Amino acid sequence: MTDTQKSIILVGCGNMGRAMLESWVACETVKPENIHVVEPVEALSSKLTKFNVNIHSSATSLPEDLKPTLVIMAIKPQMMFEVVSEYQKYIDGGAAVLSIAAGVGTKKFEEAYGASTAVVRVMPNTPAAVAKGMMVIYANKFVTEHQAALVEELMRANGAATTIDDEALMDAVTAVSGSGPAYIFHMIEALIEAGITAGLPDETAKLLAEQTVYGAACYARESGAGATTLREQVTSPNGTTAAALSVLMEEDALKNLMAKAVAAAKKRSEELG
Numbered sequence: 001m002t003d004t005q006k007s008i009i010l011v012g013c014g015n016m017g018r019a020m021l022e023s024w025v026a027c028e029t030v031k032p033e034n035i036h037v038v039e040p041v042e043a044l045s046s047k048l049t050k051f052n053v054n055i056h057s058s059a060t061s062l063p064e065d066l067k068p069t070l071v072i073m074a075i076k077p078q079m080m081f082e083v084v085s086e087y088q089k090y091i092d093g094g095a096a097v098l099s100i101a102a103g104v105g106t107k108k109f110e111e112a113y114g115a116s117t118a119v120v121r122v123m124p125n126t127p128a129a130v131a132k133g134m135m136v137i138y139a140n141k142f143v144t145e146h147q148a149a150l151v152e153e154l155m156r157a158n159g160a161a162t163t164i165d166d167e168a169l170m171d172a173v174t175a176v177s178g179s180g181p182a183y184i185f186h187m188i189e190a191l192i193e194a195g196i197t198a199g200l201p202d203e204t205a206k207l208l209a210e211q212t213v214y215g216a217a218c219y220a221r222e223s224g225a226g227a228t229t230l231r232e233q234v235t236s237p238n239g240t241t242a243a244a245l246s247v248l249m250e251e252d253a254l255k256n257l258m259a260k261a262v263a264a265a266k267k268r269s270e271e272l273g
C-alpha cells in the first residue's frame with residue numbers, strides 16, 4: 001500500500017486513542033498529514049500539535065472531500081451511537097469503521113451504518129503508547145484487503161497483533177488484555193508499598209518493582225519456557241521465594257482473586273454491549 005493510499009480519522013483522543021496515536025506517529029505508519037483527529041476537549045487536543053496531525057474539535061470541520069481508509073472510534077461505548085451518524089458519509093465513501101470500544105459488537109455498527117458495512121473491532125491496551133500493546137483484531141466479512149492491510153500495519157506499530165475469528169471471545173479478550181495492564185499496575189503499586197514497608201526508600205522501591213515486572217514479562221515472552229517453569233527456577237527449596245509463594249498460593253489465593261477479577265471484567269464487557 002502506498003503512503004498516499006493510507007488515511008485515517010481518529011474519533012476521540014483520550015487515554016486509549018492517544019496511546020495508539022503515539023506509536024502510529026513514531027512509526028510513520030500513516031503520514032501525519034493523512035491523520036485527522038477529532039477531539040472536543042481542548043486540553044487534550046492542544047497536546048497533539050507536536051504530532052503535526054490535523055486536529056478537529058468536531059466532525060463538522062473535517063474536509064468534505066476526505067476519503068479515509070478507516071474511521072477509528074476511540075470514544076466511550078456509552079456515547080458511541082450518539083456520534084456514529086456524523087461519520088456516515090465517510091463510511092458511504094468506502095471507509096471501514098474500526099471500533100476499540102469494550103463490549104460493542106460489529107452488528108451494532110452494521111445496524112447503524114448499513115448491513116454490508118466493513119467493521120473491524122480491535123481490543124487494544126495502553127502499552128500501545130510504547131509499542132508494547134496487545135492488539136486483538138476481529139474483522140467482519142465486508143472488510144477489504146486494503147482496509148485489513150492498514151489495520152494490521154497500524155496494530156503492529158502498537159505492539160503484538162493477533163486476529164480472532166470468533167467475535168464472542170472479545171469480552172474475555174477485554175477482561176484479560178484490554179483491562180489487564182491495570183491489574184499489573186495495581187500489582188506494581190502493591191509491590192512498591194510492600195517494599196517501602198520492608199524498609200526501602202520510595203524511589204528504590206519504585207525502581208525495583210517496575211524493573212522486576214518489566215524483566216519478568218520480557219523473560220516470559222522471550223524465553224518461551226512458560227510461567228510455571230520460570231517461577232520454579234526462582235523458587236529455591238525452603239528459600240525466600242517459597243516463603244512468599246506460600247502466602248500467595250495458599251488455597252490458590254491469587255489465582256482465585258484473578259479469576260474473580262477477570263470474570264467481573266468480562267461480565268461488565270457483556271453489559272456494555
Ligand SMILES: NC(=O)C1=CN([C@@H]2O[C@H](COP(=O)(O)OP(=O)(O)OC[C@H]3O[C@@H](n4cnc5c(N)ncnc54)[C@H](O)[C@@H]3O)[C@@H](O)[C@H]2O)C=CC1
Binds near residue numbers: 013015058077083123
Ligand atoms: N483506556 C483503556 O485502557 C482502553 C480503552 N478501550 C476503549 O477505548 C475507548 C476510549 O476509552 P478511553 O480512551 O479510556 O476514554 P477517554 O474518556 O480517555 O477518551 C475518550 C475521548 O473521546 C472524546 N470524545 C467525547 N465525545 C466525542 C465526540 N463526539 N467526538 C470525538 N471525540 C469525543 C473525549 O473528549 C475523550 O478524550 C472506550 O470505548 C474503551 O472501551 C479499550 C481498551 C483499553
Ligand SMILES: O=C(O)[C@@H]1CCC=N1
Binds near residue numbers: 179
Ligand atoms: O475499563 C474499560 O472499560 C476499558 C476497556 C478495557 C480497558 N479499559
